[in-house]
Amino acid sequence: MAITWDPSRYEEFTDERMRPFMDLMARVGADSPGLVLDLGCGNGLATLRLAERWPEARIVGIDSSPEMLAAARERDTEGRVEWVEADLADWRIEDVGAAPDVIVSNATLQWVPRHLVLMETWLDALAPGGWFALQVPGNFDAPTHALMREAAVEHPRSGELEAASTRYGAGDPATYLQILSSHGLAVDAWETIYTHVLDPAGERENPVLDWVGGTGLRLMLEVLEEGEEREAFRETYAEKIKAAYPRTPAGVLLPFRRVFAVGHKS
Numbered sequence: 001m002a003i004t005w006d007p008s009r010y011e012e013f014t015d016e017r018m019r020p021f022m023d024l025m026a027r028v029g030a031d032s033p034g035l036v037l038d039l040g041c042g043n044g045l046a047t048l049r050l051a052e053r054w055p056e057a058r059i060v061g062i063d064s065s066p067e068m069l070a071a072a073r074e075r076d077t078e079g080r081v082e083w084v085e086a087d088l089a090d091w092r093i094e095d096v097g098a099a100p101d102v103i104v105s106n107a108t109l110q111w112v113p114r115h116l117v118l119m120e121t122w123l124d125a126l127a128p129g130g131w132f133a134l135q136v137p138g139n140f141d142a143p144t145h146a147l148m149r150e151a152a153v154e155h156p157r158s159g160e161l162e163a164a165s166t167r168y169g170a171g172d173p174a175t176y177l178q179i180l181s182s183h184g185l186a187v188d189a190w191e192t193i194y195t196h197v198l199d200p201a202g203e204r205e206n207p208v209l210d211w212v213g214g215t216g217l218r219l220m221l222e223v224l225e226e227g228e229e230r231e232a233f234r235e236t237y238a239e240k241i242k243a244a245y246p247r248t249p250a251g252v253l254l255p256f257r258r259v260f261a262v263g264h265k266s
């Protein structure tokens with residue numbers, strides 16, 4: 001079952017979500033690529049940054065969510081990007097018709113089963129001199145996710161909820177470094193823990209819940225019946241998360257670990 005993305009929820013924390021993308025792309029040294037692919041392009045905000053950076057390049061954004069792609073198309077007022085609806089699990093890179101010079105995937109591969117294997121075919125397709133850049137969250141043991149699993153264990157439908165929670169996963173920097181270097185790329189892999197300051201103005205009841213509601217919590221909620229059953233689970237989780245991330249004078253602090261890898265094919 002594919003989860004349904006809500007672009008407006010996802011866009012609530014745009015600055016915080018864009019920062020890792022900017023940090024990732026700062027390590028990509030491509031000067032004038034011909035073809036740039038954005039795997040899991042989402043609402044297109046990051047993809048359009050690629051179009052700005054490389055105005056001559058052909059840019060293709062691939063995503064499985066019709067809702068996210070609709071937001072992306074609306075944002076792309078000049079029609080700079082080719083938007084493609086496809087599930088990366090069965091999308092064929094040959095279909096773009098040329099060897100890509102840059103492949104970017106930001107905050108997506110954790111949703112794609114067997115992505116470590118899929119990456120190998122993408123790396124094989126990369127043009128000589130090409131760049132591969134990925135960023136995935138590495139926060140699956142953080143309270144945001146541990147408390148989701150805790151709420152699931154306590155639920156009458158715990159089996160289904162737990163199954164949903166194991167549908168995502170990502171590697172460590174060394175995992176990606178080894179895959180990229182085994183394909184002949186020179187690799188820069190690292191991790192960062194951002195301390196996001198959510199809702200400094202104190203306008204939100206539970207800002208971490210709002211953040212997770214735009215991404216990880218969706219998998220669990222979609223297992224449950226819309227209405228009372230979903231709301232009860234959300235409330236149980238909301239209480240736990242509010243206690244785990246108390247408000248400070250600066251705002252609500254959300255430490256967030258992310259994993260990065262950039263490879264350059266010689």
Ligand SMILES: C[S@@+](CC[C@H](N)C(=O)[O-])C[C@H]1O[C@@H](n2cnc3c(N)ncnc32)[C@H](O)[C@@H]1O
Pocket residue numbers: 005017021039040041042043045046062063064065068086087088089105106107108111112113215
């Ligand atoms: C967290 S968003 C990131 C979007 C964008 N890269 C960004 O940096 O803002 C994850 C995106 O991955 C997409 N996605 C998840 N699983 C996918 C799959 N199997 N194939 C293609 N896209 C997928 C979702 O639809 C969503 O748009």
